[in-house]
Amino acid sequence: MSTSEPTTSCELCGWIAAVLSIAAFGSFGVPIKSDAAKACDIDPLCMQTYKTVVCLLTSWIVLLWEPFSYTPWGIISGLFWVPGGVATVFAIKNAGLAIAIGVGGSCIVLVSFTWGILVFGEHVHNRIQASMAVALMLMGLVGMAYYSAPTVAHNAVMAEESSDGIFASPKTAAVRSYQEVELEDRSTPSSEHNDDSCRDGPGEDEVVTENEAVAGLKTASPPLGSPDVDTRVSIQEDLAKETSHILFCGIRWQRRLLGILAAAFNGCYGGSIMVPMKFAPPTAVGAAYVISFAIGATMVTAGLWFGRFLYHFQRECSFSQAYGRLPSFYFRQMWLAGGLCGLLWSIGNFFSILSVKYLGEGVGYSVVQLNLLVSGVWGIAYFGEVQGKETIIKWFISAVVAVTGILLLSYEHHAK
Structure with a gap:
């Protein structure tokens, strides 16, 4: 005891x-x-x-x-x-x-x-x-x-969830973002597109900045299937690789x-x-x-x-x-x-x-x-x-x- x-x-x-x-x-x-x-x-x-x-x-x-x-x-x-x-x-x-x-x-x-x-x-x-x-x-x-x-530890470009619940690839997400921009453009009065402040922004042929690529921001809305979509997605993937790797x-x-x-x-x-x-x-x-x-x-x-x-x-x-x-x-x-x-x-x-x-x-x-x-x-x-x-x-x-x-x-x- x-x-x-x-x-x-x-x-x-x-x-x-x-x-x-x-x-x-x-x-x-x-x-x-x-x-x-x-x-x-x-x-x-x-x-x-x-x-x-x-x-x-x-x-x-x-x-x-x-x-x-x-x-x-x-x-x-x-x-x-x-x-x-x-x-x-x-x-x-x-x-x-x-x-x-x-x-x-x-x-x-x-x-x-x-x-x-x-x-x-x-x-x-x-x-x-x-x-x-x-x-x-x-x-x-x-x-x-x-x-x-x-x-997001190994991928700086996070896949977005598609409408049917399946996770989309980075390229699919990029295409969807362009679609969203197009819808916004179509709903915007034409007078706003003719504003000088919009004309001063980067054009379609300019290289996207690093912040825009990482954040997925788009400064223009080229038609779907345009080479710009693949180019910008490629830039995003390169930046993702840089941020997810270490020497x-x-x-x-x-x-x-x-x-x-x-x-x-x-x-x-x-x-x-x-x-x-x-x-x-x-x-x-x-x-x-x-x-x-x-x-x-x-x-x-x-x-x-x-x-x-x-x-x-x-x-x-x-x-x-x-x-x-x-x-x-x-x-x-x-x-x-x-x-x-x-x-x-x-x-x-x-x-x-x-x-x-x-x-x-x-x-x-x-x-x-x-x-x-x-x-x-x-x-x-x-x-x-x-x-x-x-x-x-x-x-x-x-x-x-x-x-x-x-x-x-x-x-x-x-x-x-």
Whole structure:
């Protein structure tokens, strides 16, 4: 009786901590997609630095109830977190919030479960059933990530819905836009067409501007079948290709694909972030580990900045020019978004550490990845990353599958 009550209490604390971590982790990416971040086009390492600084500043709060304790294992956790965090920021910017967190979360679940069950030998009732639960959870997470894909991440010219409910191709959409312009012209009095201000506008033979091509605006209304239709659609497709691709390591990548790969890197590499705590002394685990983690992350972040400076110095052979090549923090524009991002992540990290302490690596850190539910809701309701009633329904079905896997996994953990 006396031995079972503390265990139940500890596990309850672990589940409460997991829920709070889910809410915070699922929301920390929202400031990365804020208007301020978009306007500044903030560099991923700069955004990660905001997160690291806030993590360091808030970590000392644990001294209110925990004695100071430091372990160098926090540096190892920082080596996992900081590069993975940079990749996550890049993924959110280029692939979208929901799919970035979804792909990363799926990989993290697999990595943390492998560490907890196969390496640390954490207790489960039946390893086969637990593995099936993880597989079910991964299936749901992958489905959620798939249906959370931004509709315009890989195509700047978004297909319009036709009158019969079938999505039209970009060329069909362009033809329809010309038809709409023609109808407007026919309903406009002829005196307005003879206005000098209309005559001063661009003619049919002039090249369409980039903004007009991207927005689908038409400055003239040539007859259907005119070569201008195909020409302008070709311009739109070329501009779409430019905005949807990015040059990385000398290779031109599809922007959304590179973002998904970055999210997968964060999951596979950064999924081991809590493993070093297993080797820390008993006085430095749980909440006490937060300080060691924050100090280690700060050291790793500073190391990345120094390495980036050396890279530019090697190319420029000038300290001032190398410093000038470093990206700006845009502090006046980004202090609120960057600080909020770091604060939400720090809250999620603190409670995830407690979750791992009470529930174990395999269950605790895997359950925390349900933050995909929260980030997915942000993506659907706020950023509109999921379009169409049918797609949204499929996303929620995938969410139910993931939750089912979580419940089965928790059952396997509780069975003694």
